[in-house]
Amino acid sequence: MSTILKAENISKQYRLGTVGSGTLGDDLKRWWYGIRGKEDPFLQVGAVNDRSSVANEDYVWALRDINFEVKQGEVLGIIGKNGAGKSTLLKLLSRVTAPTTGSIKTRGRIASLLEVGTGFHGELTGRENIFMNGAVLGMTKTEIKNKLDEIIAFSGCEKYIDTPVKRYSSGMTVRLGFAVAAHLEPEILVVDEVLAVGDAEFQKKAIGKMNSLSKGEGRTVLFVSHNMASVKSLCTKTIVLENGTVVFEGDSSEGIDHYLQLNKNSGFVGEYSKHVEESGIQSLQLLDKGNNNRAEFSFDETISINSKIKIKQKHLNAHLGFRVIDKNEKIIFSSEIKLSDKIENEGHHAFKVEIPASLLVPGFYTLSFALHQPNIKVLDYLENCLSFHIVETGSDFHIYQGQDFGCIFVDCSWKKINTTN
Numbered sequence: 001m002s003t004i005l006k007a008e009n010i011s012k013q014y015r016l017g018t019v020g021s022g023t024l025g026d027d028l029k030r031w032w033y034g035i036r037g038k039e040d041p042f043l044q045v046g047a048v049n050d051r052s053s054v055a056n057e058d059y060v061w062a063l064r065d066i067n068f069e070v071k072q073g074e075v076l077g078i079i080g081k082n083g084a085g086k087s088t089l090l091k092l093l094s095r096v097t098a099p100t101t102g103s104i105k106t107r108g109r110i111a112s113l114l115e116v117g118t119g120f121h122g123e124l125t126g127r128e129n130i131f132m133n134g135a136v137l138g139m140t141k142t143e144i145k146n147k148l149d150e151i152i153a154f155s156g157c158e159k160y161i162d163t164p165v166k167r168y169s170s171g172m173t174v175r176l177g178f179a180v181a182a183h184l185e186p187e188i189l190v191v192d193e194v195l196a197v198g199d200a201e202f203q204k205k206a207i208g209k210m211n212s213l214s215k216g217e218g219r220t221v222l223f224v225s226h227n228m229a230s231v232k233s234l235c236t237k238t239i240v241l242e243n244g245t246v247v248f249e250g251d252s253s254e255g256i257d258h259y260l261q262l263n264k265n266s267g268f269v270g271e272y273s274k275h276v277e278e279s280g281i282q283s284l285q286l287l288d289k290g291n292n293n294r295a296e297f298s299f300d301e302t303i304s305i306n307s308k309i310k311i312k313q314k315h316l317n318a319h320l321g322f323r324v325i326d327k328n329e330k331i332i333f334s335s336e337i338k339l340s341d342k343i344e345n346e347g348h349h350a351f352k353v354e355i356p357a358s359l360l361v362p363g364f365y366t367l368s369f370a371l372h373q374p375n376i377k378v379l380d381y382l383e384n385c386l387s388f389h390i391v392e393t394g395s396d397f398h399i400y401q402g403q404d405f406g407c408i409f410v411d412c413s414w415k416k417i418n419t420t421n
Contacts, residue, residue, distance in 0.1 A: 002107075004220050005093070005188060006069040010102030012062045012088055062088045063244045066102070072187075073218040075210065077235030077252055079225070079259050084241040086224045087192055090114055093222060094190050108187025109137055113177050122166030126157055126176050129165055133180045147183050154209070155179035156202070175202055182209050188220045189213060203227075207234055228256050228298070228393040256393050260296045270295030272385045279315040280380040281371055282308040282348070286388055295386075298393040299362055303355040305386075309371060311339060313346040318373050320351065325384070327364045332407045336370075361409050362392040 063085045070076050078086050091097050093104060094112035112119075119136065120129050130151055134144035152161050155175045157168070165173060181189060191210070207230055213219040214236075225231055231238060231252055238255030240248035240262070248258040270293050273283035287304040288294045297303050309320060321336025335353065343349050367386040371379040 002072055003069050004072045004107050005222075006105045007066050007093070008103050008105070010066045010092060010099040010104060011064050012085075012092060012097070013059055013100040014062055015059055061244055063092070063099075066246055068239055068246065068249055070220055070222070072220055073214055074237065075214045075221040075223060075235045077223050077225070077231040077238035077255065078241065079228075079231060079238060079255065080241035081262070085244040086241055087114065088244075089241070090190050090192055090222065090224060106188060109185075110188045110190060111137055111181040111184060111186035112190040113174075113181045114190070114192045120165045120173065120177065123164055125164055126155075126161040126168070127152075129176070130180055134184050137184050137186065139184055144184070147185075151179045151183045154183065154205070171202070178206055178209075182206075182213060186219070188222065190222045192224045193226060203230075210234060228259075228391050232256060232393055253393075256298075260294065260298070260391065260393075261292060269385070269387045272382065276310045276380075278379075279311045279318065279371065280309065281320075281369055281382060282310055284308075284367075284369060284382075284386055286386055294388075296389045296391055298391055299360075300357050300393075302357045303388070305353050305355070305367070306350065307353075307369070308348065308350045310348050311343070311346055311371075315373065315379060316340045316343070316346065318371055318379055320369075320371050322353075322367050322369045324355070324360070325366045325368060326407050330407075332360070332365070358411065359408055360390050361405055361407055362390045363407065364389050365407075 066089065068076075078089065080086050088097075090112070091114065092099050093106075094110055094114065096112070096114070119133055121132065124132065127148075130148060131141065131144055134147075135141075152158055155161075155172075155178075157172055157176050160168065160172065165176070168176070178191070181191075189210070210221050210223065211234060214221050221234075223231070223235060235252045237250060238248070238252040239246050240255050240259050242262055247262070248255050270286040271284065274281075276282045283306075285293055285306045286295060286297075287306060288297065289302060289304075291304075305322070307320065311318065316339055318339050319336045320339060321334060323334045324332040326332055337351070337353075339349075342351070365388055366384040367388075368384055369380075369382045369386075372381070373379065
């Protein structure tokens with residue numbers, strides 16, 4: 001397959017707090033360097049694109065030295081945390097804005113769906129906006145007419161197609177925008193996270209359309225999403241952005257694993273430790289199958305919990321246990337062991353317990369740990385000491401997306417029985 005898009009050393013720099021250079025002195029300095037054939041002096045400064053850090057410089061690199069290429073018919077997934085540079089990259093690829101340095105080479109038309117209502121005129125009807133968008137993409141009126149019925153049917157907005165778009169809900173706007181972008185035959189379709197605005201039925205429909213575009217028609221799709229199941233099922237390869245740079249490029253499954261590993265400390269607590277004088281819990285860790293400390297896991301991934309305790313001889317009859325609690329502060333299940341069944345002497349001891357794969361449905365959870373003598377004494381209690389996120393990454397569970405199946409999904413034993421009828 002031939003290369004249809006190539007990004008070479010592209011970077012994008014922004015000035016924080018103001019529009020433009022900010023001062024006449026900066027503009028004169030740029031002009032003076034330019035007429036002498038020297039590099040813009042402000043390209044030599046600038047902070048890394050880390051949204052969590054305090055801004056100490058006037059300039060920031062939203063993207064820095066991005067290199068990749070996409071072949072015809074490929075679906076490229078672009079994933080990363082909020083603020084990593086995903087939307088900026090798509091805007092550069094869509095020619096909405098120009099890179100500060102580097103070049104982007106493409107072959108064919110690019111249709112973009114970057115945010116709700118992109119390219120739509122609120123005063124025009126849905127039908128009129130279809131013709132306007134088609135004209136912008138370089139299509140003739142006859143070509144648009146031939147696709148019109150198909151676009152309207154796919155969007156599901158037939159009843160409101162002659163109503164001004166300003167009266168559409170955000171979901172309806174996304175439906176129509178995606179229908180236009182996908183049916184006007186672009187060589188490259190660029191789709192940002194906007195599909196998350198649509199309902200579950202439309203998301204499924206849109207994913208199917210992108211699949212048919214790439215596999216059936218040989219079109220190229222660039223897809224940004226936080227839905228790891230969609231990325232895994234749809235994308236032929238994935239790049240991961242972190243602080244404005246590409247930190248991974250390759251297989252989508254490996255890219256998702258890399259992304260989850262990057263997010264091990266993103267708002268979730270996967271590790272806990274403290275000093276213990278008497279009997280108590282010294283440390284806790286959430287680990288994946290490779291013994292990496294993590295706080296985000298996929299639905300079909302086993303979660304290991306390593307614990308270290310200090311126990312006195314007189315407390316060997318104590319129990320060590322934990323509770324899993326959902327985002328609504330409901331206890332999902334509990335598990336515990338009697339120490340005397342595992343150890344015989346006082347001192348420092350370590351234990352490992354596993355939460356089975358494909359048990360906790362995608363969502364947010366916390367853990368509370370206790371070391372106690374049942375109905376006698378609580379030796380140590382750590383409330384909500386660990387937190388983690390179960391992410392759907394393309395397992396069988398994704399077919400239930402958008403439906404409420406509670407917090408656990410139990411693989412019960414089902415058997416066929418014979419009947420006399």
